[in-house]
Amino acid sequence: MVDLLIAARNLARNRRRALVALLTVAVAATSLILADGFIQWVFWGMREATIQSQLGHIQVMRPGYLSAGAADPYAYLLPENLPQRGEIESTPGVKLVAPRLSVTGLISHGETTVAFVADGVDPQKQKEAELSKALRIAEGRNLAAASAKEVVLGRGLARNLDVHPGATVALLATTPGGGVNAVEVEVAGIFVSTNQAYDDSALHLPINLAQSLLRVNGAHVWLVLLDDTERTDDYLAQFRTRFPAPENKLEFVPWYQQADFYNKTVALFSQQMNVLRLIIGCIIVLSISNMLVMNVLERTGEIGTLLAIGFKRTKILYLFAIEGLVLGLAGASLGLAIGYGLAELISAIGIPMPPPPGMEEGYTGQIRVTSSVLMNAFLIAFVTPVLAGLYPAWKASRLPIIDALRHNI
Structure with missing residues (x-):
C-alpha cells in the first residue's frame, strides 16, 4: 500500500499529464465496452431470431x-x-x-x-x-x-x-x-x-x-x-x-449445428473485434509509455540519488512499473463505470439502424453488457498500461549513477 501511495503521489506531480493519461485509459475501456456490447447484442439477436423462427433449441428427427x-x-x-x-x-x-x-x-x-x-x-x-x-x-x-x-x-x-x-x-x-x-x-x-x-x-x-x-x-x-x-x-x-x-x-440436433449463417457471422465479427482490441491496446501503450518516459526524464536526478544511497536497480524498476499499474487500475475502473452507464443510457434510448443486407426493415439496436464484455475491457485497459510502464521503468533502472546525479547540479 505504501508503494501504491508513493506511485500515486509521483503521478500527481504533473496533474495535467496524469489526467490525460487517465482519461486515455478510461475512454479506451469505455469504447471497448460500447463496441463489444453492441456486437454481443447483434449476436444475441441473431441467435434468438434463428432459434425462435426456424430451429428451436434442439431438433428431434429420424x-x-x-x-x-x-x-x-x-x-x-x-x-x-x-x-x-x-x-x-x-x-x-x-x-x-x-x-x-x-x-x-x-x-x-x-x-x-x-x-x-x-x-x-x-x-x-x-x-x-x-x-x-x-x-x-x-x-x-x-x-x-x-x-x-x-x-x-x-x-x-x-x-x-x-x-x-x-x-x-x-x-x-x-x-x-x-x-x-x-x-x-x-x-x-x-x-x-x-x-x-x-x-x-x-x-x-x-x-x-x-x-x-x-x-x-x-x-x-x-x-x-x-x-x-x-x-x-x-x-x-x-x-x-x-x-x-x-x-x-431418434436423433437430437442442437440449433447451432444448422445455423451456418450465424456461425460465420460470429466468426467474422469476432475477428474484427480482436483487431479493434489490438488497435486500442497499441494506443494505450504508446500514450502511457510516452508519459512515463517523460516522468523518468524529469526525475533523473532523483533516480541518481536513490541509486547513490543504496537502492537496488530492481527496486527502481519496481517503483516506476507500479506507476503504470496505478494508472491502469484507476483508468480501467473509471472506464468500466462510464462505459456501463453509457451502455444503459444508449440501450434505453435505442440505436436506429438501417436495414442490413438481406432485410427490408431497419431495427433498433442496443448495448448488451455481459460479464465477459466488462472483463475483457477491464483486462485490456489494465494490462496495457502495466506493459507500457515496463520500458520506462527499465530505462530508469539502467541509468548510470554518475550521469543521473549530474542532473542535480
Missing part, C-alpha cells in the same frame, strides 16, 4: 434425415403417437415441443404461379406465439386453428402473387406416391422475418392441412424450445442419454 432427407423426406417422418414427445415436453426446463412438417410445391393466384417452401406448424396459440417471436405479422393475423384452411405468407411471396389478407390461393404439392394434390386456402396474414430471401418464398400453414395436402401423417422434426439457451448442451446430453438413437430411432 437418424439420417439431415443427410438423406432431401432425396426422400417422407421416409423419415415421426409418427404423431410416439410417447417420447410427451416425455421430452414434460422435462423441467422445456417450454414446449412443436412438430414441423416441411412442404414444397406451387402456389397460384389468378394467372401467377410460383414455387413455395412451407412449414406445417401447430397453430395452438401458445406454441405458435413462442416459436414465431421473430416473425412479425405485417398485415392480417396469424394462424388461428388447426382445422382452418388458411395460410400466412412471407411478404415477398405475397408481393409476387399480388395478394392481401382475405385473398384465396391454391396450393399444389406432390404426394409420397407420386400423385398431385391441391387445396384452396385463404390468406390469413402476411409476415416479415429477419431473412428477406426466406420471405420471398415461404409460407406457414396448419400442420393438419399440410398432412392432408401431402396425404401423410406425422412430422419431419420436433422443435424443442427451452427456458434458457445457455443450457442447450446440457439438455442435449440429457436427451441423448435418455433416448439412445439405436433403440428409440
Whole structure:
C-alpha cells in the first residue's frame, strides 16, 4: 500500500499529464465496452431470431434425415403417437415441443404461379406465439386453428402473387406416391422475418392441412424450445442419454449445428473485434509509455540519488512499473463505470439502424453488457498500461549513477 501511495503521489506531480493519461485509459475501456456490447447484442439477436423462427433449441428427427432427407423426406417422418414427445415436453426446463412438417410445391393466384417452401406448424396459440417471436405479422393475423384452411405468407411471396389478407390461393404439392394434390386456402396474414430471401418464398400453414395436402401423417422434426439457451448442451446430453438413437430411432440436433449463417457471422465479427482490441491496446501503450518516459526524464536526478544511497536497480524498476499499474487500475475502473452507464443510457434510448443486407426493415439496436464484455475491457485497459510502464521503468533502472546525479547540479 505504501508503494501504491508513493506511485500515486509521483503521478500527481504533473496533474495535467496524469489526467490525460487517465482519461486515455478510461475512454479506451469505455469504447471497448460500447463496441463489444453492441456486437454481443447483434449476436444475441441473431441467435434468438434463428432459434425462435426456424430451429428451436434442439431438433428431434429420424437418424439420417439431415443427410438423406432431401432425396426422400417422407421416409423419415415421426409418427404423431410416439410417447417420447410427451416425455421430452414434460422435462423441467422445456417450454414446449412443436412438430414441423416441411412442404414444397406451387402456389397460384389468378394467372401467377410460383414455387413455395412451407412449414406445417401447430397453430395452438401458445406454441405458435413462442416459436414465431421473430416473425412479425405485417398485415392480417396469424394462424388461428388447426382445422382452418388458411395460410400466412412471407411478404415477398405475397408481393409476387399480388395478394392481401382475405385473398384465396391454391396450393399444389406432390404426394409420397407420386400423385398431385391441391387445396384452396385463404390468406390469413402476411409476415416479415429477419431473412428477406426466406420471405420471398415461404409460407406457414396448419400442420393438419399440410398432412392432408401431402396425404401423410406425422412430422419431419420436433422443435424443442427451452427456458434458457445457455443450457442447450446440457439438455442435449440429457436427451441423448435418455433416448439412445439405436433403440428409440431418434436423433437430437442442437440449433447451432444448422445455423451456418450465424456461425460465420460470429466468426467474422469476432475477428474484427480482436483487431479493434489490438488497435486500442497499441494506443494505450504508446500514450502511457510516452508519459512515463517523460516522468523518468524529469526525475533523473532523483533516480541518481536513490541509486547513490543504496537502492537496488530492481527496486527502481519496481517503483516506476507500479506507476503504470496505478494508472491502469484507476483508468480501467473509471472506464468500466462510464462505459456501463453509457451502455444503459444508449440501450434505453435505442440505436436506429438501417436495414442490413438481406432485410427490408431497419431495427433498433442496443448495448448488451455481459460479464465477459466488462472483463475483457477491464483486462485490456489494465494490462496495457502495466506493459507500457515496463520500458520506462527499465530505462530508469539502467541509468548510470554518475550521469543521473549530474542532473542535480
